[in-house]
Amino acid sequence: MTRVLIADDHEVVRRGLRQILEDALGKLKIWEAKTAQEAIDLAIKQPFDLVLLDINMPGRSGLEVLQEITRLRARTAVLVLSVAPEEDYAIRCLKLGAAGYLSKRSASDELVAAVNKAMAGGKYVTPALAEKLAIAMSGPSADEPHGALSNRELEVLKLIAVGKTIKEIARELVLSEKTVATYRARLSEKMGLATNVELARYAIQHHLAE
Numbered sequence: 001m002t003r004v005l006i007a008d009d010h011e012v013v014r015r016g017l018r019q020i021l022e023d024a025l026g027k028l029k030i031w032e033a034k035t036a037q038e039a040i041d042l043a044i045k046q047p048f049d050l051v052l053l054d055i056n057m058p059g060r061s062g063l064e065v066l067q068e069i070t071r072l073r074a075r076t077a078v079l080v081l082s083v084a085p086e087e088d089y090a091i092r093c094l095k096l097g098a099a100g101y102l103s104k105r106s107a108s109d110e111l112v113a114a115v116n117k118a119m120a121g122g123k124y125v126t127p128a129l130a131e132k133l134a135i136a137m138s139g140p141s142a143d144e145p146h147g148a149l150s151n152r153e154l155e156v157l158k159l160i161a162v163g164k165t166i167k168e169i170a171r172e173l174v175l176s177e178k179t180v181a182t183y184r185a186r187l188s189e190k191m192g193l194a195t196n197v198e199l200a201r202y203a204i205q206h207h208l209a210e
Contacts, residue, residue: 004030007039008054017052024112036060043069048076050119055082055089061155070097077118084207090129100124144206145191153187156180160196161203
């Protein structure tokens with residue numbers, strides 16, 4: 001029987017995804033996780049054929065969860081879901097091993113198509129994303145400034161955007177305050193934005209924080 005993990009912190013979303021999958025694919029064995037750590041713990045305990053992963057999860061970064069699951073279970077297909085536009089995260093997720101990236105605004109038939117492609121061992125990309133991938137491979141990227149950030153710098157930016165202090169970010173990411181301050185300085189330099197207000201405004205405008 002096909003084993004599926006739905007990792008999302010919103011119960012309504014989990015129920016909706018469960019219903020779509022059961023209607024389209026028939027009998028499944030489905031687990032649910034509402035935090036990043038729950039998703040990782042479940043992946044450690046057992047293999048899944050498919051993981052539907054929200055990029056914004058309480059606790060550890062969704063990007064970290066993706067990286068950890070693909071490390072633990074190389075054969076598991078992970079589809080990343082997000083409210084953020086695909087240009088903000090999709091290429092980054094594919095590089096980390098995702099089988100596809102899908103907006104939560106997508107229609108149910110697109111989700112089913114993505115699931116079928118992923119479970120067949122393929123990569124699901126929209127035509128728009130395929131074009132961006134081709135451009136990225138052909139030469140210098142014209143991405144937004146946050147495209148130059150490392151995964152950890154991006155996570156620090158997201159937490160700054162929701163009003164977290166250096167101390168709170170350090171606690172949440174299990175890092176020292178000095179390390180977080182270093183990431184903060186690096187991302188500020190890369191993006192050319194000096195204050196937390198400017199960084200937060202940028203993150204909100206680009207749908208990097210919920």
